[in-house]
Amino acid sequence: MLTALYRLIFSIALLLPIAANASEADYFITSPPTQQATLLQGWAAQPEASRLPLLEALQQGRLPDDERKLRLNNRLRGLVDNALASHRLLSSKTDVRLAAARQLQKTAQPAQVAFLDRRFATEPDETVHAALALALANLQLVDSDPAVRLAAVRLLGETGDPLARTRLETLLDPGVETDAGVRTAAETSLAQVKRKLMLGELLGQAFSGMSLGSILLLAALGLAITFGLLGVINMAHGEMLMLGAYATYVVQIMFQRLAPDALALYPLVALPVAFFVTASVGMLLERTVIRHLYGRPLETLLATWGISLILIQAVRLCFGAQNVEVANPAWLSGGIQVLPNLVLPYNRIVIIGFALFVVVLTWLLLNKTRLGLNVRAVTQNRNMAACCGVPTGRVDMLAFGLGSGIAGLGGVALSQIGNVGPDLGQSYIIDSFLVVVLGGVGQLAGSVSAAFGLGIANKILEPQIGAVLGKILILALIILFIQKRPQGLFALKGRVID
Amino acid sequence: MNQPLIVTAAQKAGPKTSLAVGGIVLLMLLALPLLSLLPADSSLQVSAYTLTLVGKILCYAIVALALDLVWGYAGLLSLGHGLFFALGGYAMGMYLMREAAGDGLPAFMTFLSWSELPWYWAGTQHFLWALCLVVLAPGLLALVFGFFAFRSRIKGVYFSIMTQALTFAGMLLFFRNETGFGGNNGFTNFRSILGFSITAQGTRAVLFLLTVLLLVASLYLGWRLARSKFGRVLTALRDAENRLMFCGYDPRGFKLFVWVLSAVLCGLAGALYVPQVGIINPSEMSPTNSIEAAVWVALGGRGTLIGPLLGAGLVNGMKSWFTVAFPEYWLFFLGALFIVVTLYLPKGIFGLMKKGGEQ
Numbered sequence: 055m056l057t058a059l060y061r062l063i064f065s066i067a068l069l070l071p072i073a074a075n076a077s078e079a080d081y082f083i084t085s086p087p088t089q090q091a092t093l094l095q096g097w098a099a100q101p102e103a104s105r106l107p108l109l110e111a112l113q114q115g116r117l118p119d120d121e122r123k124l125r126l127n128n129r130l131r132g133l134v135d136n137a138l139a140s141h142r143l144l145s146s147k148t149d150v151r152l153a154a155a156r157q158l159q160k161t162a163q164p165a166q167v168a169f170l171d172r173r174f175a176t177e178p179d180e181t182v183h184a185a186l187a188l189a190l191a192n193l194q195l196v197d198s199d200p201a202v203r204l205a206a207v208r209l210l211g212e213t214g215d216p217l218a219r220t221r222l223e224t225l226l227d228p229g230v231e232t233d234a235g236v237r238t239a240a241e242t243s244l245a246q247v248k249r250k251l252m253l254g255e256l257l258g259q260a261f262s263g264m265s266l267g268s269i270l271l272l273a274a275l276g277l278a279i280t281f282g283l284l285g286v287i288n289m290a291h292g293e294m295l296m297l298g299a300y301a302t303y304v305v306q307i308m309f310q311r312l313a314p315d316a317l318a319l320y321p322l323v324a325l326p327v328a329f330f331v332t333a334s335v336g337m338l339l340e341r342t343v344i345r346h347l348y349g350r351p352l353e354t355l356l357a358t359w360g361i362s363l364i365l366i367q368a369v370r371l372c373f374g375a376q377n378v379e380v381a382n383p384a385w386l387s388g389g390i391q392v393l394p395n396l397v398l399p400y401n402r403i404v405i406i407g408f409a410l411f412v413v414v415l416t417w418l419l420l421n422k423t424r425l426g427l428n429v430r431a432v433t434q435n436r437n438m439a440a441c442c443g444v445p446t447g448r449v450d451m452l453a454f455g456l457g458s459g460i461a462g463l464g465g466v467a468l469s470q471i472g473n474v475g476p477d478l479g480q481s482y483i484i485d486s487f488l489v490v491v492l493g494g495v496g497q498l499a500g501s502v503s504a505a506f507g508l509g510i511a512n513k514i515l516e517p518q519i520g521a522v523l524g525k526i527l528i529l530a531l532i533i534l535f536i537q538k539r540p541q542g543l544f545a546l547k548g549r550v551i552d
Numbered sequence: 553m554n555q556p557l558i559v560t561a562a563q564k565a566g567p568k569t570s571l572a573v574g575g576i577v578l579l580m581l582l583a584l585p586l587l588s589l590l591p592a593d594s595s596l597q598v599s600a601y602t603l604t605l606v607g608k609i610l611c612y613a614i615v616a617l618a619l620d621l622v623w624g625y626a627g628l629l630s631l632g633h634g635l636f637f638a639l640g641g642y643a644m645g646m647y648l649m650r651e652a653a654g655d656g657l658p659a660f661m662t663f664l665s666w667s668e669l670p671w672y673w674a675g676t677q678h679f680l681w682a683l684c685l686v687v688l689a690p691g692l693l694a695l696v697f698g699f700f701a702f703r704s705r706i707k708g709v710y711f712s713i714m715t716q717a718l719t720f721a722g723m724l725l726f727f728r729n730e731t732g733f734g735g736n737n738g739f740t741n742f743r744s745i746l747g748f749s750i751t752a753q754g755t756r757a758v759l760f761l762l763t764v765l766l767l768v769a770s771l772y773l774g775w776r777l778a779r780s781k782f783g784r785v786l787t788a789l790r791d792a793e794n795r796l797m798f799c800g801y802d803p804r805g806f807k808l809f810v811w812v813l814s815a816v817l818c819g820l821a822g823a824l825y826v827p828q829v830g831i832i833n834p835s836e837m838s839p840t841n842s843i844e845a846a847v848w849v850a851l852g853g854r855g856t857l858i859g860p861l862l863g864a865g866l867v868n869g870m871k872s873w874f875t876v877a878f879p880e881y882w883l884f885f886l887g888a889l890f891i892v893v894t895l896y897l898p899k900g901i902f903g904l905m906k907k908g909g910e911q
Contacts, residue, residue, distance in 0.1 A: 360890025
């Protein structure tokens, strides 16, 4: 019935005098809104390449070659979008056609079936072909002929789109779909779609787990170095993350004021600035406070907590208690669409790569340089290293600076994906301690595997049992794990006992 | 910290002076609630605010004492004692909520449109069962956690971090509405306890006296423990655990006992804290609170019994004055306190006083 009505409207639209494109615009603008809607629907079903400029202009709310604003209501705007997508299917560029097909999956009208069918038959690109199949199937599902519906259901089963799942789920209800054969086909198709979607979901969870893991890694790497070297837990380590993020903020402000043209490059400049700032703060702390507490790890824990309180309050007084705004530059926003239900944001991909880069750099520093040799010597046996002429005090200071600097780099990364506020460090500190506990000290491999393991476990448990219960379960698992391996995953072997 | 500290309050400052000072303080504390019962126009009358504030600080002092037992004597720095304190408080709060709600559901549950009480609320309308819960909830949690932690010989900073993560997890759990403890609002709007109005001055005075009583009792218990052979084993454990094991002792039992005892003391303190202050919410479990308790102990002096009480009183007294007078600078002050105490006062104020006394 509805289709018949549309066909009627369609044929009326065809009869309208729309041959000349220049006059089409004039005709459109002079028509009353109901007629404009009919026109748009007609154009959507019968696209012509020459009409593209008009529709593109209409979408921006104006007429071609005319700067005046044009007011369209919401319904008309939707119809313009739909007609434009229809016309863009004629484009020679694959990505334009793909975007158009995706748009049509949501908005296509029954009158467009014939056109879509033609495009479907001739489409050379595979992805666009699949997207068109879905758009077409969405339309055919309301067809009165069970055979057409059956074909559409089978077609839907071959896609892996979340939209297909919702469509198929509604079909399982006997009230919606009267034909039993179509219902059974819908069930098998649904199973197929779900399998494909599951893959996307699992990959998505693994990716966000990797992303969380890389952040934990940046937060915990410095902690593991200082803990391995000095045997002290630096409670102010989270505040180094926070200082790094605020350094990024300051660099961003400077760029906005002094070099607005190069604003997109500010994260690259922020990296050395944040490293320098946090490393200096770290070395200062080591010289003034922590040096006096060696051999008393519990007292160091309390003193560094005091330092973290002072740093938080100082930042609050300088920058205010509210979060500050750190914007992503253009090259870090957006993402890659891998599967229909899986988008990988650029900023997270860059951070994972960055974390791995920092790990490699740290590994090189610890294993290929004089400083690294000294750090490892002091970590293994402080007294013996001192006897051999290693300046342990200087090594302590530099290693503390290095650990804090890495946290500062982590702060730059964090500022690109989360809020930047005075309490930033507090939310990561406990997790990064757990990474250190789980990974053991003295080995980078321990920190890396513990960070990614914790990150992925967190993200996989989250949808199943909720974020909070997931955290509690992980804590319980860690406590049980330490029963087996009290020194963490990768322990240094030694024979020292007090 | 090289020589073992087999010190009790009495040995430190000489028996006579310390007993005299302690007696005077105790008398003052006992007089405080009685003075609060005087008519309002009397010049000696103590306001309800002061009484609540001092009562609150006394509860914290019990926590400090409990923390000192595990840290000062056994060398286990717990950063999760706030969890045990809050658990005791929540157990008492459950009873108070039931008492306030009468036969119906507590107000926050009707808010969530729950139709019946969760199973763990069963029996909480009885005061005696609530008291059992006050002891059982922190005690059992400490027992299970301690059993696993001490079995695998987690100690030092590892132990501190695990306890901190424990209280953090507890806080997240209690923040959820679905957990059934009022979410982030916690419990408040209590009306009566055992039929007595909770805001009446008489009830407040009795609660205050009970707190003083608990404090004295735990002080006595700590004193007996410290003097006993058990206390010496604990001190040995703190100073050289491996050597103690070579001597044929199994440290696990000793640690576990003092750890659970400490948790139960905290729970009791929490149970007395809630009716006096009138509110309990998950922020009591935040790691910040627990680590602050460590600085009370460190400031007063670890391994002494009076020190932690002194520290808790001083820090909390200063806190209530500072947060009114200079709210922005309190964290600077607290942070500086952490640093100064660990750098310059390894034995706390008490050690300083003793040193002064010797010269």
